[in-house]
Amino acid sequence: MTSFNQYxxxxxxxxxxxxxxxxxxxxxxxxxxxxxxVMDNPFAGNILMVLAAVVAGYEIIHKAxxxxxxxxxxxxxxxxxxxxxxxSIGIYWESxxxxxxxxxxxxxxxxxxxxxxxxxKSLVDLVPETALVVRGEETETIPxxxxxxxxxxxxxxxxxxxxxxxxxxxxxxxxxSAITGESIPADKRKGSQVYAGTINQNGRIFVRAGxxxxxxxxxxxxxxxEEAQDAKAPTQRFIERFARWYTPGIVGLSxxxxxITQNIELAITLLVIGCPGALVISTPISVITGIGRxxxxxxxxxxxxxLENAGKISALxxxxxxxxxxxxPRVTEVFSLQPENVLSGHEEIELEEITEPEVLYWAGIAxxxxxxxxxxxxxxxxRNEKVIPEADTFQSHTGFGVSAGYxxxxxxxxxxxxxxxxxxxxxxxxxxxxxxxxxxxRTVVLVxxxxxxxxxxGLFDTIREDAVSAIQKLRExxxxxxxxxxxxxxxxxxxxxxxxxxxxxxxxxxxxxxxKIIKQLKADGHRVAMVGDGINDALALTDSDIGxxxxxxxxxxxxxxxxxxxxxxxxxxxxxxxxxxxxxxxxIHQNVMIALITVAALLAGVFSGEVHMAGGMLIHELSVxxxxxxxMRLKWMK
Amino acid sequence: xxxxxxxxLRSDELNCPSCxxxxxxxxxxxxxxxxxxxxxxxxxIEVEHDPELVTEEDLLASVQQSGYSAKVxxx
Numbered sequence: 038m039t040s041f042n043q044y045x046x047x048x049x050x051x052x053x054x055x056x057x058x059x060x061x062x063x064x065x066x067x068x069x070x071x072x073x074x075v076m077d078n079p080f081a082g083n084i085l086m087v088l089a090a091v092v093a094g095y096e097i098i099h100k101a102x103x104x105x106x107x108x109x110x111x112x113x114x115x116x117x118x119x120x121x122x123x124x125s126i127g128i129y130w131e132s133x134x135x136x137x138x139x140x141x142x143x144x145x146x147x148x149x150x151x152x153x154x155x156x157x158k159s160l161v162d163l164v165p166e167t168a169l170v171v172r173g174e175e176t177e178t179i180p181x182x183x184x185x186x187x188x189x190x191x192x193x194x195x196x197x198x199x200x201x202x203x204x205x206x207x208x209x210x211x212x213x214s215a216i217t218g219e220s221i222p223a224d225k226r227k228g229s230q231v232y233a234g235t236i237n238q239n240g241r242i243f244v245r246a247g248x249x250x251x252x253x254x255x256x257x258x259x260x261x262x263e264e265a266q267d268a269k270a271p272t273q274r275f276i277e278r279f280a281r282w283y284t285p286g287i288v289g290l291s292x293x294x295x296x297i298t299q300n301i302e303l304a305i306t307l308l309v310i311g312c313p314g315a316l317v318i319s320t321p322i323s324v325i326t327g328i329g330r331x332x333x334x335x336x337x338x339x340x341x342x343x344l345e346n347a348g349k350i351s352a353l354x355x356x357x358x359x360x361x362x363x364x365x366p367r368v369t370e371v372f373s374l375q376p377e378n379v380l381s382g383h384e385e386i387e388l389e390e391i392t393e394p395e396v397l398y399w400a401g402i403a404x405x406x407x408x409x410x411x412x413x414x415x416x417x418x419x420r421n422e423k424v425i426p427e428a429d430t431f432q433s434h435t436g437f438g439v440s441a442g443y444x445x446x447x448x449x450x451x452x453x454x455x456x457x458x459x460x461x462x463x464x465x466x467x468x469x470x471x472x473x474x475x476x477x478x479r480t481v482v483l484v485x486x487x488x489x490x491x492x493x494x495g496l497f498d499t500i501r502e503d504a505v506s507a508i509q510k511l512r513e514x515x516x517x518x519x520x521x522x523x524x525x526x527x528x529x530x531x532x533x534x535x536x537x538x539x540x541x542x543x544x545x546x547x548x549x550x551x552x553k554i555i556k557q558l559k560a561d562g563h564r565v566a567m568v569g570d571g572i573n574d575a576l577a578l579t580d581s582d583i584g585x586x587x588x589x590x591x592x593x594x595x596x597x598x599x600x601x602x603x604x605x606x607x608x609x610x611x612x613x614x615x616x617x618x619x620x621x622x623x624x625i626h627q628n629v630m631i632a633l634i635t636v637a638a639l640l641a642g643v644f645s646g647e648v649h650m651a652g653g654m655l656i657h658e659l660s661v662x663x664x665x666x667x668x669m670r671l672k673w674m675k
Numbered sequence: 676x677x678x679x680x681x682x683x684l685r686s687d688e689l690n691c692p693s694c695x696x697x698x699x700x701x702x703x704x705x706x707x708x709x710x711x712x713x714x715x716x717x718x719x720i721e722v723e724h725d726p727e728l729v730t731e732e733d734l735l736a737s738v739q740q741s742g743y744s745a746k747v748x749x750x
Contacts, residue, residue: 051742052688100697100742107700112691146690154687154718267714317691325716 055144058092062137065089069130086129093136094120110284115308118288122305123650134651135309142658146318149665153325153672160259160332163215163234168199171243181233182250190244192237201248204229209240216254217335217604257596258604261339262332266325270341272625273320280313287311302650303643310639310653315660319628322668327621330672335604336614337589343600347583347615348622352518352563353511354555360568360587361521361537361608362498366410368418369479370495371396372470394422396492400484403441403448406431411482412439414496415450438482449485461485467493478532480525504537507608514616518563522551555580568611585611617671624671628664635660679709682731684720684738686745689713698741705729705737720745 048054069085072078094117101113116139123132168181171189181199184190189205192198198211210222213235222238225231231244234255250256269277287308295304324341331338338344355361371393401419404412405427419425428441428448437458438451449459453471456463463471463483470493474481479495501507511519520541523530530544543554558565559582567581586599588606596602603610639656642648648656689695695713698720702711707728713720722734731747738745 049739051739051744096742100694103697103701103741107696109696111694111697143690147688150690151687263714263717263719266716267719314691321716 052147055096055140058096059137059140059144062089062093062133062140065092066130066133066137069133073130083129086133087124089133090120090124090129090136093133093140096140097136110288112284112312112314115284115287115312119305119308119650122301122308126301128302128650131650135654138651138654138658142314142661145662146665149662149669150322150325153322153329153669160215160234160255160262163197164253164255165197165199168249169193184246184249186246186248188246190246192242192244194237194239194241196237198231198233198235198237198244199249200233200244200246201253202231202244202246204231205243205245207240207242209242210238212236212238214335216258219335219605219607254596258332258337261337261596261602262328265328265338265340265343268340268342270320270324270345270625272345272629273324273341276316276320276629280317283311283313283316306643306648306650306653307640309650310643310648310657311636312657313632313636314657315632315635315664316629318661319632319664319668320625322665323621323624323628323671326668326671327617327624331614331617334610334613334617335607336610336617337596337599337602337604338614338618339600343583344618344621345625346564347566347601347618349564350516350566350583350615350618352520352558353516353566353568353611354551354558354581355519355521355523355539356551356567356569361504361533362500364410364498366414366480366496366498368397368414368494369497370474371418371492372495373492374464374467374470374490376489391491393492396484396494398423398425399446399448399486399491400450400482400494401425402428402443403431403439403450403484406441407433407439409433411480411496415482415494447487450482452482456483456485456490459485459488461488461490463490475526475528478529478536480529498533500533500536501606501608503608507612508538510609510612511615514612514619516612516615518558520554520558522546522554552580566615585614587611620674621671624668628667631660631664631667678725678727679723680726682722682724682734683748684722684734684745685748686718686720686738686743688743688745689715689718694742698738698743701737701741702734705733708734719748 048057065085066089069082069089072085073082076082097113097120098117101111101117104111104114116135120132120136123129123135165181167178168184169191170177170179170184171191176191184200190200190202194209204225204227206227208224208226211225211231212222213219213232215234216232225242231242232255233249233253290311291304291307294307295301320341324344327344328338328340338347373391373393373396375391397415397419400415402425404415405425416425426443428443430442432440434440434451434455437455438449441448441450449456449461453463467483467490471481474493474495477495479497481493481495483493484491508519518541519539520543521530521534521539522543524546525544527544530542534540534542543550546554555565555567564583565581566583566585568585568587583600585601585603587603587608589596589599589602589604601614603614635656639648639653643653695715698713699711702708702722707725708722709725710723711721720738724734735745735747
């Protein structure tokens with residue numbers, strides 16, 4: 038009795054039940070065939086065929102009934118009517134074949150779809166269940182999601198990091214491919230940021246926890262990917278609307294052709310081959326696979342709609358030069374200016390020579406209070422040479438420079454107009470220096486002490502190593518128009534553009550100007566993508582058809598708001614993202630074509646009498662599988 | 676005061692977008708279920724329900740009755 042109950046509860050499991058029904062129905066068909074063909078016993082053969090049809094039909098009719106109860110005509114309803122119709126007019130083996138093939142097709146679809154959904158599942162499984170928390174001398178294992186902020190977590194070599202946080206002590210290299218798609222491990226030491234789900238490779242590290250569980254970057258990524266997969270692409274929405282009318286339409290067509298031809302077999306064959314199975318699966322399968330593949334490479338695409346849009350991009354704007362450069366300006370040149378021999382009265386004052394380290398020293402003091410990237414670069418360089426004291430007073434003049442006081446001295450560091458406003462003028466020699474540096478694309482700041490120019494500093498933000506090849510790749514995949522929009526000075530922007538191979542540069546741009554240029558590009562018939570760092574240019578990104586944020590790992594805003602978020606700063610991922618979108622878009626179109634052509638060919642075949650019920654069903658199910666397999670190709674397609 | 680709880684189920688067996696409607700309506704027909712949404716592409720089933728009237732097991736049974744196995748998921 039217990040075993041019987043166990044069997045019943047097992048039978049309630051849909052996957053198991055389907056397998057049992059399939060096996061029984063399949064075997065019945067085989068034996069039935071044997072009776073029909075070999076033994077020449079049509080009675081036994083037909084009984085077995087009816088049995089096969091009923092067994093496989095059970096599941097189908099059940100679903101058709103559920104649908105009807107919800108006032109929906111679904112595919113199962115079409116097949117049920119066809120099978121029942123077939124049995125009633127005595128085409129037993131055809132009915133058996135139709136129900137068996139439909140169930141088999143559904144089961145295979147399920148299996149292959151499970152495979153596609155695996156990407157997401159594997160991401161979910163990345164986060165370890167437990168964390169080893171250090172409390173004083175003791176360690177304790179607790180569930181990873183219960184780790185609280187500022188707890189100290191120990192991660193053994195080879196172990197997965199359970200939380201987001203900063204390395205407190207220890208050194209190791211960490212495989213971050215789960216987050217960034219980057220296969221080369223990143224070196225981590227004290228102070229480095231680490232993410233949950235990444236693999237600690239060779240050293241034991243202690244991590245000060247920041248975020249755990251659903252707040253980690255990985256959980257956010259999973260959430261994003263999932264939302265993205267579920268966000269319906271315009272094509273999918275269109276097809277679903279279409280399918281709502283399509284199914285009743287097929288029933289209508291079948292009734293009409295019965296009235297005209299009086300051929301019931303023709304009418305029920307129409308029902309079978311008219312199933313929109315391949316059509317409704319055509320878009321989702323490509324979208325799930327495309328977005329899943331992109332996520333694996335560290336590219337988060339917000340959804341099917343964005344995927345379709347990104348596939349059509351023809352112009353791309355880099356919002357600020359910082360996307361093409363390292364974003365860390367460095368001091369490249371320092372020059373000093375000698376004070377002109379001023380004749381004061383009759384005696385010539387002996388003036389000390391000003392040296393370059395001196396220029397850096399005073400600039401360093403003035404910049405010691407500033408957070409500006411240029412200031413940091415100057416200070417770093419100055420500290421390499423000498424200990425730099427803090428300024429006593431400090432004032433920042435945004436967009437121009439800084440003024441500071443140290444002991445008895447008044448220091449000014451800033452651009453030329455900043456100096457001229459304060460009546461400090463460049464001499465001929467200084468002018469030559471400034472012009473030469475500007476020509477090389479340097480940003481130049483001048484340094485003055487007590488109303489006297491000491492010299493100047495040239496700074497340069499190095500172009501990313503991969504910039505040139507990334508731009509090239511973008512051209513290769515058919516992005517015709519590449520522009521840089523930047524707030525930088527003309528010479529700096531031109532120099533960077535020249536180095537990476539972009540011709541169109543708009544410099545000294547304010548946000549409003551950028552907006553106008555994006556609009557203009559759109560008016561010229563372009564689909565425009567804009568690349569930014571995703572944090573302080575969120576608004577600019579929304580202007581464009583597709584906003585791409587770079588280096589999004591760890592910045593929730595970028596992950597959640599950008600249409601496409603690239604987890605790393607790797608410029609090559611831009612073309613990869615657009616290329617994958619194009620591939621996916623093409624895949625969707627192929628699938629829709631496969632589905633439509635199959636239905637059209639089958640319809641023609643039925644009306645010309647070439648295609649019968651069982652054969653029609655076989656071809657139909659094959660077309661569904663073909664669509665799924667074609668979609669899955671996106672997983673590995675180059 | 677009525678307390679509703681949000682439970683997330685996942686099924687990786689969904690094989691046709693039209694079944695989504697079946698699962699949704701089946702869930703919604705239960706007393707105590709406020710809202711049910713099924714996402715075909717990711718296989719995620721979100722249900723808002725009164726845990727006093729409908730348990731997680733009830734939800735799983737309902738999905739099963741529509742023809743698919745599901746599991747309760749933390750997120």
